Amino acid sequence: MIILLLLLSFPLFAQAPKLEQEKELDVVDFKNVKDVLKKDGLLEEAKKKQTEVKKIQELRVKSNRELYNWPGEDEFWFFASEYWLVKEVSVLKWDIDKPDYGLDKSLAQLLKQVGLARKKFRIMGMNSNHPAHLGMAWMSDEYCLLFSIPFVRSMDLSKLEISLLLLQDMLRVDEGWLKESIRPENLKNLIGTNFEGKKPDLSPVFQVAKNYRSFINEKGFSFQQQFEITKKMNLLLKSQPDLWNAYVRLLGKMDRLVKSQNAFADYVKIYPSPEMQIRWLAPEEKAL
Amino acid sequence: MKWLLRLCCLNFFLCLNLYAQEVVFLSTFLGHVHQSPSRLSPSLTTIQCGHPVKVIKDPNVLVSEDWERVQVADWKGFVWKKHLSPSKPDCLQGRFPKFVDALNLDLTELYYWGRLNDHWEEGRAEP
Numbered sequence: 001m002i003i004l005l006l007l008l009s010f011p012l013f014a015q016a017p018k019l020e021q022e023k024e025l026d027v028v029d030f031k032n033v034k035d036v037l038k039k040d041g042l043l044e045e046a047k048k049k050q051t052e053v054k055k056i057q058e059l060r061v062k063s064n065r066e067l068y069n070w071p072g073e074d075e076f077w078f079f080a081s082e083y084w085l086v087k088e089v090s091v092l093k094w095d096i097d098k099p100d101y102g103l104d105k106s107l108a109q110l111l112k113q114v115g116l117a118r119k120k121f122r123i124m125g126m127n128s129n130h131p132a133h134l135g136m137a138w139m140s141d142e143y144c145l146l147f148s149i150p151f152v153r154s155m156d157l158s159k160l161e162i163s164l165l166l167l168q169d170m171l172r173v174d175e176g177w178l179k180e181s182i183r184p185e186n187l188k189n190l191i192g193t194n195f196e197g198k199k200p201d202l203s204p205v206f207q208v209a210k211n212y213r214s215f216i217n218e219k220g221f222s223f224q225q226q227f228e229i230t231k232k233m234n235l236l237l238k239s240q241p242d243l244w245n246a247y248v249r250l251l252g253k254m255d256r257l258v259k260s261q262n263a264f265a266d267y268v269k270i271y272p273s274p275e276m277q278i279r280w281l282a283p284e285e286k287a288l
Numbered sequence: 289m290k291w292l293l294r295l296c297c298l299n300f301f302l303c304l305n306l307y308a309q310e311v312v313f314l315s316t317f318l319g320h321v322h323q324s325p326s327r328l329s330p331s332l333t334t335i336q337c338g339h340p341v342k343v344i345k346d347p348n349v350l351v352s353e354d355w356e357r358v359q360v361a362d363w364k365g366f367v368w369k370k371h372l373s374p375s376k377p378d379c380l381q382g383r384f385p386k387f388v389d390a391l392n393l394d395l396t397e398l399y400y401w402g403r404l405n406d407h408w409e410e411g412r413a414e415p
Contacts, residue, residue: 066383067385067386068386068387069383069384069387070384070387071380071383071384071387075380075383075384078317078380079380079387079391082317082401082404083391085404086397086400086401086404087397089400089403094404094407095400095403095407097328098407101409103409103411104409104410104411105411107411107413108411108412108413108414109413111413112413112414112415116413117413117414117415118412118413118414118415119412119413120410120411120412121410121411121412122408122409122410122411123408123409123410123411124404124407124408124409125407195386199390200386200387200390202387202390202391205391
């Protein structure tokens with residue numbers, strides 16, 4: 001009976017209030033701490049923090065890697081073409097005091113007249129004879145156009161005539177002939193790549209500068225390309241006789257200039273040839 | 289005594305207003321702070337895209353509406369308004385910093401690259 005009583009009273013002893021020391025021990029017991037943390041949702045919070053930290057670390061690694069990106073196609077042509085202009089400043093002589101021709105407005109007006117609205121462009125006059133004008137290899141959403149001030153002065157060109165000259169260059173840019181002609185061979189392997197941990201290959205930038213020179217002095221555009229551009233200009237302007245006549249007048253002036261002045265004799269090396277262009281524009285003779 | 293105090297306060301607020309400085313940023317790849325408000329005037333210093341410049345509104349200096357009088361470090365000069373942006377622009381130097389560093393441009397090249405932006409006539413054919 002006594003044993004039975006003892007056995008029955010044992011659980012009562014077990015449920016007696018805990019001592020202070022026992023409570024402290026519970027706190028130190030990591031199993032209980034874990035339970036408390038679970039109850040408070042702190043474990044989940046810690047997990048969230050861990051994921052956040054991981055994400056931030058990944059982003060940091062990614063943005064650090066992005067510092068070493070090789071430019072994309074558009075940015076490359078900006079760097080390469082402007083680099084060429086900077087390197088050739090003494091040859092092209094663009095850093096000079098020049099009159100304000102107001103070409104930004106007259107070219108915009110011409111583009112609107114021929115239905116080529118929303119085109120962005122930048123123009124710069126140079127004090128060198130060569131190249132007489134050029135639509136540079138540039139970003140796809142903008143045209144970058146150069147023209148020689150002595151060239152337009154020698155012919156006493158009007159704003160409209162200069163604008164027509166630049167419009168021709170814009171059509172050439174659309175065809176992408178210059179870009180393809182001066183494009184370095186290894187460019188496609190570098191565009192948009194990453195060079196983290198190694199030296200960037202800048203050879204295409206320097207190569208483009210060389211290629212510009214050889215294009216202007218040797219290669220130029222072909223007769224076929226000139227024929228295509230002349231036909232495009234014809235199509236674009238034929239509905240507006242005043243513009244078409246101004247274009248023919250411009251070609252006539254250029255033809256006379258390149259034949260009469262040695263300073264511009266190299267013009268036909270790049271743009272063959274104003275004389276042929278006038279012929280291509282002439283109406284076909286019908287056989288009777 | 290009261291009127292003197294009022295006058296001082298008025299002067300103080302007027303000065304605050306007149307010489308208020310706003311910060312804007314260069315938006316071209318490289319550019320110049322010019323000595324006078326002309327694209328051909330000598331360059332005081334070359335700055336790069338994203339560089340913050342303080343606009344100085346000084347009623348004693350008349351500036352054409354195309355130009356902004358600015359302060360960059362100790363230089364006080366003029367920058368073409370077209371080349372300034374009220375918020376930090378998306379610069380090529382920021383997107384390809386190591387590539388631009390590797391070009392290793394010397395001072396003359398930096399100068400002329402900035403000058404290029406003084407010479408471009410930009411336009412757009414609006415419909």
